[in-house]
Amino acid sequence: MAAIPFSLIPPLIFFTFTTITFTASPKRVVIELIHRDSIHSPFHNHKQSLSNKAQQAINTSFARLAYLQSKTRSSSSSTSEEEEDYQADVFPSIDSSLFYLNFSIGRPPIPQFTVMDTGSSLLWIQCQPCINCFKQFGPIFNPAKSSTFNNVSCLSPYCRFSPGTRNKSCDKANSYSKCMYNQTYVHGPSSSGVLATDEIVFKTSDEGTTTVPEVIFGCGHDNGKLNDRQLSGVFGLGLGHLSLVSQLGRSFSYCIGNLYDPFYHHNKLVLGYGARIEGDSTPLEVINGRYYVTLKSISVGEKQLDLDVNIFKRRTWSNDGVIIDTGSPATWLIKEGFEALRDEVQSLLDMWLNRYWYSSWSLCYEGSAREDLVGFPVVRFEFEDGAELVLDRESLFLQAWPNVFCMAVFPSFVNGDAYTRLSLIGMMAQQNYNVAYDIDGRKLSFERIDCALLDD
Ligand SMILES: *[C@@H]1O[C@H](CO)[C@@H](O)[C@H](O)[C@H]1NC(C)=O
Ligand SMILES: *[C@@H]1O[C@H](CO)[C@@H](O)[C@H](O)[C@H]1NC(C)=O
Ligand SMILES: *[C@@H]1O[C@H](CO)[C@@H](O)[C@H](O)[C@H]1NC(C)=O
Ligand SMILES: *[C@@H]1O[C@H](CO)[C@@H](O)[C@H](O)[C@H]1NC(C)=O
Numbered sequence: 001m002a003a004i005p006f007s008l009i010p011p012l013i014f015f016t017f018t019t020i021t022f023t024a025s026p027k028r029v030v031i032e033l034i035h036r037d038s039i040h041s042p043f044h045n046h047k048q049s050l051s052n053k054a055q056q057a058i059n060t061s062f063a064r065l066a067y068l069q070s071k072t073r074s075s076s077s078s079t080s081e082e083e084e085d086y087q088a089d090v091f092p093s094i095d096s097s098l099f100y101l102n103f104s105i106g107r108p109p110i111p112q113f114t115v116m117d118t119g120s121s122l123l124w125i126q127c128q129p130c131i132n133c134f135k136q137f138g139p140i141f142n143p144a145k146s147s148t149f150n151n152v153s154c155l156s157p158y159c160r161f162s163p164g165t166r167n168k169s170c171d172k173a174n175s176y177s178k179c180m181y182n183q184t185y186v187h188g189p190s191s192s193g194v195l196a197t198d199e200i201v202f203k204t205s206d207e208g209t210t211t212v213p214e215v216i217f218g219c220g221h222d223n224g225k226l227n228d229r230q231l232s233g234v235f236g237l238g239l240g241h242l243s244l245v246s247q248l249g250r251s252f253s254y255c256i257g258n259l260y261d262p263f264y265h266h267n268k269l270v271l272g273y274g275a276r277i278e279g280d281s282t283p284l285e286v287i288n289g290r291y292y293v294t295l296k297s298i299s300v301g302e303k304q305l306d307l308d309v310n311i312f313k314r315r316t317w318s319n320d321g322v323i324i325d326t327g328s329p330a331t332w333l334i335k336e337g338f339e340a341l342r343d344e345v346q347s348l349l350d351m352w353l354n355r356y357w358y359s360s361w362s363l364c365y366e367g368s369a370r371e372d373l374v375g376f377p378v379v380r381f382e383f384e385d386g387a388e389l390v391l392d393r394e395s396l397f398l399q400a401w402p403n404v405f406c407m408a409v410f411p412s413f414v415n416g417d418a419y420t421r422l423s424l425i426g427m428m429a430q431q432n433y434n435v436a437y438d439i440d441g442r443k444l445s446f447e448r449i450d451c452a453l454l455d456d
Pocket of ligand 3: 149
């Protein structure tokens with residue numbers, strides 16, 4: 001969600017966790033988000049063609065939409081802001097995960113390469129001794145060799161939020177009794193072990209480091225089997241109590257540059273009060289760990305599309321509204337929104353280019369989005385209270401084949417769900433923006449910026 005140049009940050013920040021509300025002082029953690037296809041990613045395949053990447057992006061987008069549709073359907077009665085910590089999620093897979101995080105843990109620090117997952121809240125890594133561990137880059141963390149490692153007691157307030165176990169076996173007479181966890185996923189293996197704390201070290205852009213002491217994480221001794229990828233664990237960034245987002249102050253921001261430039265290395269995530277909250281804001285509603293915004297209108301150039309403002313509203317039922325998402329590259333719009341946008345784009349392009357393919361759910365032309373769309377008007381997504389996302393041609397179109405490009409906006413009904421009213425703003429639409437989430441202030445801000453400028 002998600003390579004490591006970043007900001008000038010004090011090399012060390014000190015704070016301790018005293019209460020469950022984490023009321024401690026200066027906390028700004030800047031983490032490089034490694035895109036799956038970037039040259040800094042171990043999954044980078046230099047032979048992968050642009051069109052193969054585009055296909056993968058479309059596959060990822062479909063998988064993500066299907067996942068969110070099933071989630072929103074199954075949680076209709078719940079209005080709680082936080083995803084329950086123990087609620088299962090899909091194991092983040094290579095196909096469905098865009099961003100990875102590299103950091104080190106313990107003293108001496110041991111590198112960890114993890115997948116970012118906004119659908120779960122626990123950070124866990126594989127730990128020795130292993131009952132079951134899968135292949136990973138570098139050695140598996142050995143807590144016995146870290147001088148800063150501590151077990152979390154089952155009497156600790158944090159233990160109440162430990163996923164998957166009720167810790168019934170807690171020996172209340174023995175405060176050294178450990179807190180167990182079992183993080184399960186809808187698909188894929190589960191990870192179980194003990195809840196622990198240790199210091200985490202993130203690299204910063206000036207080649208320095210930021211150290212966060214006493215981070216709560218899962219030390220996984222039994223992690224099932226994974227054959228197809230090499231990971232040390234999962235970096236859960238949901239809003240549950242044990243997530244680093246909660247540990248660092250319930251605000252965060254990310255800045256994503258060009259998703260299809262493998263050399264781009266300024267994508268970053270900032271956790272904590274130092275999150276950059278700039279630009280126009282729009283009300284944010286957090287429901288079951290998903291982020292809802294109110295889209296008011298869409299324009300192409302100077303022309304505002306003729307849309308009923310109510311089509312994007314979230315009503316009492318759950319399978320509607322507009323989610324801003326980090327998992328789907330493409331944007332998914334409710335049918336009426338998609339069709340209005342498609343018709344307008346088509347009326348502008350039909351004069352100049354040959355339509356390659358036309359279906360009820362896509363619009364593709366022969367040509368190169370980069371070369372043939374110079375001067376194409378920007379598309380604006382306008383949100384409540386005036387915040388907006390401006391999509392230039394690289395945020396709106398995807399080069400699907402060397403000589404065919406398609407609009408990277410699709411209708412959300414295609415996933416076999418004819419009645420869905422859900423829309424999803426994807427990552428391509430958020431390219432070249434710093435997007436800031438102020439959870440307690442219930443605000444989302446968009447600032448158009450070159451992420452490289454945030455490095456210092
Ligand atoms: C995308 O999904 C289709 C259908 O499942 C599959 O055949 C294709 O190989 C996938 N492409 C990529 C690049 O993952
Ligand atoms: C993660 O960072 C460490 C330390 O900088 C580095 O040695 C390691 O190669 C990186 N791992 C991956 C998979 O990029
Ligand atoms: C954590 O628990 C393990 C297993 O009981 C124990 O061997 C280890 O010494 C404990 N570590 C610390 C730092 O207390
Ligand atoms: C974790 O939970 C899963 C699903 O309930 C179960 O299959 C697995 O055995 C559990 N693991 C442990 C170590 O309790």
